[in-house]
Amino acid sequence: MKYEFTEDDLQEIEKIKAKYPEVKAATLPALWVAQNRFGHVNSDVQKLVAETLELPEAHVHGVATFYTQYYKEEKGKFVLDVCTCLSCQLCGGYDVLERAEEKLGIKAGETTDDGMFTLNEVECLGACGYAPMLQITNDKYVNNLTPEKIESLIEDLKAGKTPEYEQIEMPLRKVK
Amino acid sequence: MPEVFIDGKRFEYEGEQRLLQFIQDQGMEVPFFCYHPSLSAPANCRQCLVKVGQPVKDRETGEYELDENGERVIRWFPKLQTSCNTMISDGMVVHTQETDDLVKRAQKDTLEFILINHPLDCPICDQAGECPLQIQTYKYGPEGSRFEVKKVHKPKRIQLGPRVILDAERCINCTRCVRFTDEVSKTHQLTITSRGDKNYPITAPDREFDDAYSLNTVDICPVGALTSADFRFKARVWEMNQTPSIDITNAKGTNIDIWTRDNLVLRITPRYNEAVNDHWMPDEGREAYRLFNENRVSRPHQKIDNEQVKSSWNNAFATVAEQLEGVDKKDVLLIGSSHASVEENYILSKLSSLLGYNEPVFTSHTEKGKGDGFLLTDDLAPNANGCRLLGFNEVDNSKLSGLAEKAKVVLLLNDNLVDREVLSEDQLNNTFVVSFSTNHSQTSKTADLVIPITCIAEHAASYVNIDGRIQRSFPAKETKYTNRRLDFEMNEGRLDRYGTNFDNWVTEENKVDCLPFWIVASKLADQLGVDGFDYGNGREIMEEISSTLAPFEGVSYARMDEESGIVLDQEKTTVKS
Ligand code: SF4
Ligand code: FES
Numbered sequence: 238m239k240y241e242f243t244e245d246d247l248q249e250i251e252k253i254k255a256k257y258p259e260v261k262a263a264t265l266p267a268l269w270v271a272q273n274r275f276g277h278v279n280s281d282v283q284k285l286v287a288e289t290l291e292l293p294e295a296h297v298h299g300v301a302t303f304y305t306q307y308y309k310e311e312k313g314k315f316v317l318d319v320c321t322c323l324s325c326q327l328c329g330g331y332d333v334l335e336r337a338e339e340k341l342g343i344k345a346g347e348t349t350d351d352g353m354f355t356l357n358e359v360e361c362l363g364a365c366g367y368a369p370m371l372q373i374t375n376d377k378y379v380n381n382l383t384p385e386k387i388e389s390l391i392e393d394l395k396a397g398k399t400p401e402y403e404q405i406e407m408p409l410r411k412v413k
Numbered sequence: 414m415p416e417v418f419i420d421g422k423r424f425e426y427e428g429e430q431r432l433l434q435f436i437q438d439q440g441m442e443v444p445f446f447c448y449h450p451s452l453s454a455p456a457n458c459r460q461c462l463v464k465v466g467q468p469v470k471d472r473e474t475g476e477y478e479l480d481e482n483g484e485r486v487i488r489w490f491p492k493l494q495t496s497c498n499t500m501i502s503d504g505m506v507v508h509t510q511e512t513d514d515l516v517k518r519a520q521k522d523t524l525e526f527i528l529i530n531h532p533l534d535c536p537i538c539d540q541a542g543e544c545p546l547q548i549q550t551y552k553y554g555p556e557g558s559r560f561e562v563k564k565v566h567k568p569k570r571i572q573l574g575p576r577v578i579l580d581a582e583r584c585i586n587c588t589r590c591v592r593f594t595d596e597v598s599k600t601h602q603l604t605i606t607s608r609g610d611k612n613y614p615i616t617a618p619d620r621e622f623d624d625a626y627s628l629n630t631v632d633i634c635p636v637g638a639l640t641s642a643d644f645r646f647k648a649r650v651w652e653m654n655q656t657p658s659i660d661i662t663n664a665k666g667t668n669i670d671i672w673t674r675d676n677l678v679l680r681i682t683p684r685y686n687e688a689v690n691d692h693w694m695p696d697e698g699r700e701a702y703r704l705f706n707e708n709r710v711s712r713p714h715q716k717i718d719n720e721q722v723k724s725s726w727n728n729a730f731a732t733v734a735e736q737l738e739g740v741d742k743k744d745v746l747l748i749g750s751s752h753a754s755v756e757e758n759y760i761l762s763k764l765s766s767l768l769g770y771n772e773p774v775f776t777s778h779t780e781k782g783k784g785d786g787f788l789l790t791d792d793l794a795p796n797a798n799g800c801r802l803l804g805f806n807e808v809d810n811s812k813l814s815g816l817a818e819k820a821k822v823v824l825l826l827n828d829n830l831v832d833r834e835v836l837s838e839d840q841l842n843n844t845f846v847v848s849f850s851t852n853h854s855q856t857s858k859t860a861d862l863v864i865p866i867t868c869i870a871e872h873a874a875s876y877v878n879i880d881g882r883i884q885r886s887f888p889a890k891e892t893k894y895t896n897r898r899l900d901f902e903m904n905e906g907r908l909d910r911y912g913t914n915f916d917n918w919v920t921e922e923n924k925v926d927c928l929p930f931w932i933v934a935s936k937l938a939d940q941l942g943v944d945g946f947d948y949g950n951g952r953e954i955m956e957e958i959s960s961t962l963a964p965f966e967g968v969s970y971a972r973m974d975e976e977s978g979i980v981l982d983q984e985k986t987t988v989k990s
Contacts, residue, residue: 280618287617294617295594299604 240285246270250289260290264300268307277308306375313348313355315394318372321358324365329383333369334358336384340391353395367405377402415503420512426501433461433496436509443509444520444549446527446635447587448497451692452596456495458527458587460549462519464508465494477504493519510553517553524554530565530610531636532582540637542650546585565610573603573615574622576642576696577631581613584638590614590630597693598626598787613638625789628696632682643699644680648672654906656889657684659876660698661752661869663783664792666878667694668977671702671870671889674908676923678702678870678890686977689882695788705890708853710865711926721858726928726936729864734940736822736845737768746820747773748813749805750828751794754874755883755965756954757866757930758796758803761826764934767943774806776813776835778828790879795869799877802964804987810835820844826930827866831856849930865927867892872929873902874951875973877981883968884978885951893926962987 242250253266267290271282278286278301287297301307308316319337321330334345337356341349345358364370367380371387379390379400390400414425419436426435434450436443445461448454466487469478478486487506493516496507510517528550535541567581591603591614602622606615616622631639653672660667660681668686672679681702683694713729714721724732737745747765749758761773777797784791801807808816813830817823818840825848830836832855841859848860851868869876871892875885888895888903897903912919928936931948938946948954952970959968963985973979 283618293601293604294620295602295604295615298615298617299606302606303608 238281240271240275240282242271242274242285242289246274247289254290260292261296263290264292264297265304268297268301272307276314277311279308279310311348311352312374314353314374316355316357316374318357318359318362319345320360320362320364320368320370320372322361324361325369328368330369332384333371333382333387337387337391340388354391366407373399379403380405415501417501417503417505417507419507420509430501431497432463432465432494432499432501432505432507435501436496436507441509441511443496444524444553445497446545446549446585447589449589449592449633449692452589452592454498455588455592456498458585459495459523460520460527461496462493462516462523463496463499463510464513464516465490465496465499466506467502468504468506520553521555524550525558525560527585528554528558529560530567530582531585532564534583534637538583538637539640539645540583540634544637545635567611567613571615572642573639574624574627577622577627578640578642578645579614580638580640582638583636584613584634585636586612586614587635588614589633589635590639593626593630593633594624597629598624600624603630625695625697625785626693626787628699629683629693633692641680641699648674648679652906652908653679654889654904654909656870656887656904658869658886658889659795659878659884660694660701661704661795661876662695662698662701662793663788663790664795664797664879665690665788665790666795666876666880666882666884666978667698667788668884669694669698671705673870673890674906675912675919676890678705688977689878689880689884690788693788697789704852705868705870706923709868709925709927710850710853710857710863713865714857714863716861721863724862729862730936730940732862733824733847733864733937736847737941740821742769743771744819744821745770746816746823747771748817748823748825748828748830749773749775749800749803750826751775751777751792751797751800752829753827753930754796754869754872754876754886754951755799755803755958756874756951757826758800758805759954759958760931760934760948761824762803762805764938764946767938767946768941772804772806773826774808774813774816775800775828776808776810776830778833792879795878796876798879798881798983799875799883802877802881802981802983802987803962814840817841817844823847825849825856825860827851829854829856831859849933851927864933865925866930866933867925867927871895871925871927872951873970875955875968875970878978881981881983882978883965883973883981885970885973891924892928893924894928 249270250267253263254260257263267286268278271286272278275282283297283301284294287294319334338344341354343349343356345356348355362372364378369382370378370380372378377400417424417426433443433448443461447458466489468485469488471478480486510520535547569580571579573579594600594603602616602624603614605612628641631641653674656671658669658671660669667690668684670682670684681699685692713724715724747761747770749761765773778794779791780793781791814836817836823844823846827850838859846860847862848857849864849866850857857863869886870889873887875883877883891897897905897909908918935947959965964981968979
C-alpha cells in the first residue's frame with residue numbers, strides 16, 4: 238500500500254517544523270500526524286515521514302521504535318491497554334484482563350478479526366489511585382474497572398459510544 | 414597556566430580538554446566504552462565515572478578558601494561524574510578508581526549492569542583478545558553477578574550489510590557505530606531500535622548497511638557485536654602479527670596495519686595518523702589483503718610457445734641480459750610505476766642511466782569519480798607523486814602505448830597496463846616484454862618474461878601520497894629468501910616465535926618465491942657487467958636518494974617512523990644531469 242500525506246497534513250507538518258530551530262525536533266510530532274492519519278507508523282509510513290522531513294530513515298525508525306505509543310503495525314480501531322502492574326494487579330487487574338479476553342475472543346497482544354479491538358497487557362500507566370484501569374488508544378483512561386464495567390465498555394465502544402474524560406478526586410488529608 | 418589535580422598529582426593543561434582524554438594522555442587509565450576521541454561524547458555507558466571537585470573561592474577576594482591545615486577546601490560534585498564529557502577547569506580535583514573506593518565500586522557495579530544480558534561467550538567470540546569489555550571486566554569488573562535470572566535474547570547473525578554482521582546480544586549500546594555513520598561517514602545508515610533491554614543498532618527497514626566505510630564500525634565496536642563478514646572466525650587475535658604499512662589501493666596513503674599468520678595476510682585495519690586518515694580507512698582498502706596472498710607470481714615465468722612456464726632465476730637474468738644486449742639502446746623502453754615504491758622506481762631509473770637507456774616513463778592510474786573527498790581518491794595508485802618527484806616523464810596513455818609499440822624491449826615495473834587497457838596484447842606482439850610483477854594478471858600473461866618481485870607486505874619501502882607525504886611500509890610476511898628472526902624490520906608473533914617446521918602452525922607454502930626489485934636489478938646489473946650496482950634493502954636506497962635528490966632531502970626511515978611520515982617539498986624538483 239502506498240502511503241501519502243494529504244495537503245492538510247503537509248501544512249501541519251510545515252507548521253510544526255517552523256516551531257523548532259532544527260527539523261530533527263519535528264520527528265515526534267510529525268510521527269503523530271502520521272499515526273493519526275494512517276492509524277500506525279509501520280516501516281513504509283516511517284519512510285514517508287523521513288522523506289517529508291528530509292531526515293535519515295534510520296533516525297526516524299529509531300525514534301518510532303523507541304516509543305511504544307507509536308504503533309509499528311496496524312492495530313484495531315480501539316487499542317485497550319489494560320494495566321496489570323502492581324496496584325492494578327492487587328486490585329483485580331487480571332480479572333479485568335481475562336474478562337476482556339473472553340468477551341473479545343482474543344488473547345492479550347492480539348487484534349480481533351473485524352479490526353475493531355486490540356488488547357494489550359501493559360505496565361504502570363501512573364493511575365494507581367484508581368486501579369484497576371485501562372487506556373484507550375493512547376488517549377482516555379477508564380478507571381476503577383470491574384469485569385462488568387469492562388464488558389459494558391466494550392459494548393459501548395462497539396456501539397460507537399466513547400467514554401468521557403473522567404476527573405477523580407483523590408482523598409486528601411484533612412488539615413485541622 | 415591552569416592546573417588540575419588527578420589522584421593527588423598536579424598537571425598543567427592548556428585549552429579545552431576532556432577529562433578522560435587528558436587522563437589517558439598522561440598515561441593513566443580510566444575504563445570506558447562509549448567514548449571515542451574522534452566522535453562526540455554522549456556519555457551513555459557510564460563506565461568512566463570519577464569523583465570530581467572544585468576548590469572553593471572567596472567571592473570577595475577571589476582567593477581559594479583554606480581549611481585549618483592550610484589545604485584548599487574542595488566542593489565535591491554531588492554525584493560521580495562521567496569523565497568523558499567533563500571538561501577540565503582550573504583547580505579541578507579528580508579522584509579515579511586508583512585513589513577512591515567509591516569510584517572503584519561504581520565502576521564495578523556499572524560493569525555488573527552492562528553484563529546482565531551479555532552472553533559472556535568470549536571463547537567463541539571473534540573480539541576476544543582485543544575486546545575492551547573483556548579486558549575491563551578482568552581489570553575492574555565484579556567476579557560474579559547477582560543477576561541470576563534468564564538473560565534477554567536478541568537477534569544474532571544479522572547481516573547488516575555486505576560486510577558487517579551483528580550479534581545484538583553482545584551489544585552494549587554504546588552507539589559508537591551509530592555515531593560513526595552520523596558524524597564520520599555521514600551516511601546516517603544506523604540507529605538504535607527499541608529501548609530498555611531490547612535495544613540494538615540496526616539500519617532502517619529494508620535498507621542495507623553498505624556504507625563505503627562500514628568496516629570501521631567493526632574496529633570501534635568495543636565488544637564482539639559487530640564483526641567483519643570476511644574475517645570472522647579466521648583467526649584469534651593473539652595468533653597474528655601486526656605490522657604497520659600503507660594502503661596501496663589509492664593515493665591517500667591511509668596508514669594501516671597488516672595482520673598476518675603463518676605468512677598469510679588475514680586482515681587489514683586502519684592505523685591512527687592524525688594528518689592522514691585519523692582512525693579510519695575505506696572498506697575497499699581492506700580487500701587488498703587478497704592481493705598479498707592470492708595469485709602471486711612465484712618463481713620467474715617465461716613464455717615458450719605462447720605458454721608461460723616456470724623458469725629458473727639464473728635463466729631469467731641471462732634472458733634479460735641477452736635481450737638487452739641484442740638491441741639498440743634507444744629501442745629499450747623502461748616503464749616506471751605509480752604502483753611501485755619510490756625505492757623501486759629510483760632503482761629502475763638508476764639502472765637505466767647507468768646502462769645509457771632513456772629515462773623511464775610512467776602513466777598515472779586514475780579513474781574519475783572514484784574519489785569522495787574523504788579517504789578515497791580518483792588516483793588509484795599509491796605513488797604517482799613519488800614518480801613525479803623522482804623526475805620521471807609522466808606521459809598519457811596514448812603516448813605510452815605508442816612508445817611501447819615502437820620499442821624492441823620493454824622493462825615494465827609492476828603496473829597492470831594491459832588490464833587497465835593502456836596497452837593491448839597486439840601492440841606488444843613484436844616487443845620483448847619483461848614484466849617485474851607481484852601478481853599474475855592479463856599484463857603478466859602478455860609478457861615474455863615475468864620476474865616476481867616483493868609486494869608492499871614483503872618489503873620496507875616508501876610511497877608519496879596525494880598530499881606529498883612520504884610514508885613507508887615494513888615487511889609483514891616472509892618470502893622464500895627472508896627470515897623473520899634475522900630481519901630486524903620484521904615482527905615476531907607468538908606462532909612465529911614458538912612454531913617450528915615440524916608442527917602444523919607453520920608452513921613453507923605461503924612464502925612466495927620472489928625478490929625485492931632492487932635485488933633483481935642488482936643481479937641484472939651484475940649480469941650486464943655493471944660494477945658497483947648493489948643494493949640490499951630499501952633503507953640504504955632511501956639514504957642515497959635523500960642525499961642526491963633535492964625533493965627528498967633530509968628524508969630517512971628513522972624520521973618517517975618518528976614523525977609518521979614527512980611532507981615533502983613538492984616545489985623542489987629532481988634535476989636530471
Ligand atoms: S554494536 Fe558495538 S558499537 Fe554498536 S552500539 Fe553495540 S556495542 Fe556499540
Ligand atoms: S565513556 Fe564516559 S560514559 Fe561511556
